[in-house]
Amino acid sequence: MRVVQVLTQSGGGPVDHAVEVAVGLAGRGIDSHVVAPPDVRRRVGGSAGLTWHDQEATSKRDLAGLAGLARLLRSLAPDVLHLQDRRAGxxxxGLARSLPRTAVVYTLHGVADGLSDHVVGNLLADRRRRRDRMYYLHGERWITRWGRARVVSPSRAVADFAVHHVGLDPSRVDVVPNGVDADRFRPGPQAPSPASSQTSSRAPSGTGARPSLVWLGGLVPVKRADVLVEAVALMREDVEVLVAGDGELAPEVRALVAARLPESVREQRTVTLLGHVTDPAPLLQQADGFVLTSAAESCPMALLQAMATGLPAVATAVGGVPEVWGPVAPDLLCPPGDPRALAAALDTLVADPALRADLGARARARVLSTYTTEHCLEGLLRTYATARAERTR
Incomplete structure (x- = not known):
């Protein structure tokens, strides 16, 4: 069976997910291909068993890139074409009817920011645009039916959006949660056990003796790094927060840190912007906890990576996050956009080493039971089999 994963983005959770899926399929003896911008292969360094195809399509206006992508997909003639972002989708x-022997699967990783509040728990992440309904509701419904595609959602929350707002047939929507490589993302050697943490805490990675928390993501509006900074300014406990990521809002976030956390409080509470971090695993292994402040999410890879590393989390109760983190620590789920609630939850976590160790152990156990790459592959293979059977009818 030849399976082709298609990406037009160069970074972010969907890219990490698609590459891990492709590697996992190759490991199972499947003829696994990745079509993606060259930056993806350069960042990943290639992978044994995979066949890579460099192809850029930078926007809807990149007609040459889109035409090249279409030609490449026709030439590959896959048994399963798995589309991993909106442009690829x-x-x-659109090509599906010219590929009569190819089963088409599209993963709806999330919802456009202008429609994000249509998903339970999410805030509106950006201004409502007139074209959003045309593209992402009516257009999604039409193109999915035209392509006879199966749609995968990483969370029940986004699957419900696909059915109730887009209008997709629920029998063609599968919930397959994202998975994480639990060997790559594993606790560091100094991770404490719950018993040993009654009197001591893991030594933090930063300066001083303050607990160290990691925030991981793009500095873009939907991730709400501003709420993180405001919450740290309101905290009572000493803490160091390391922000791993870059993006359009980096100058604004840096200015907000300087304004809300002046020199006079930086011995107690700091937010440090690290910029883009190629491999977050070592950073997570040295941390005491994780923070997610998004206004909208589905099944965030960053949260899964932190949980697999054995980190407790404070997270906003958006989209599929309660499905992932709620069974571990519902009291550490916060309303999005509320820095006071976030500060209170962070104080609870930072003040209690034993709680951190207990929740960290439970977090990793939850990943191992439900959210590994192997769990994801099993779900996708079921979807592929169903899609191929439907294609032959």
Missing amino acids: WVGR
Whole structure:
């Protein structure tokens, strides 16, 4: 069976997920291909068993790139075409009827920011645009039916959006949660056991003796790094927060840190912007906890990576996050956009080493039971089999 994963993005959770899926399929003896911008292969360094195809399609206006992508997909003639972002989804589903022997699967990783509040728990992450309904509701419904595609959602929350707002047939929507490589993302050697943490805490990675928390993501509006900074300014406990990520809002976040956390409080509470971090695993292994402040999410890879590393988390109760983190620590789920609630939850976590160790152990156990790459692959293979059976009818 030849399976082709298609990406038009160069970074972010969907890219990490798609590459891990492709590697896992190759490990199972499947003829696994990745079509993606060259930056993806350069960042990953290639992978044994995978066949890579460099192809850029930088926007809807990049007609040459989109045409090249279409030609490449036709030439590969896959048994399963798995489309991993919106732009790839439009091209691949549009081509589906010219690929009569190819089963088409599209992963709806999330919802456009202008429609994000249509998903339970999410805030509106950006201004409502007139074209959003045309593209992401009516257009999604039409192109999915045209391409006879199966749709995968990483969370029940986004699957419900696909059915109740987009109008997709629920029998063609599968919930397959994202998975994480639990060997790559594993606790560091100094991770404490719950018993040993009654009197001591893991030594933090930063300066001083303050607990160290990691925030991981793009500095873009939907991730709400501003709420993180405001919450740290309101905290009672000493803490160091390391922000791993870059993006358009980096100058604004840096200015907010300087304004809300002046020199006079930096011995107690700091937020340090690290910029883009190529491999977050070592950073997570040295931390005491994790923070997620998004206004909207589905099944965030960053949270899964932190949980697999044995980190407790404070997270906003958006989209599929309660499905992932709620069974571990519902009291550490916060309303999005509320720095006071976030500060209170962070104080609870930072003040109690034993709680951190207990929740960290439970977090990793939850990943091992439900959210590994192997769990994800099993779900996707079921979807692939169903899609191929439907294609032959």
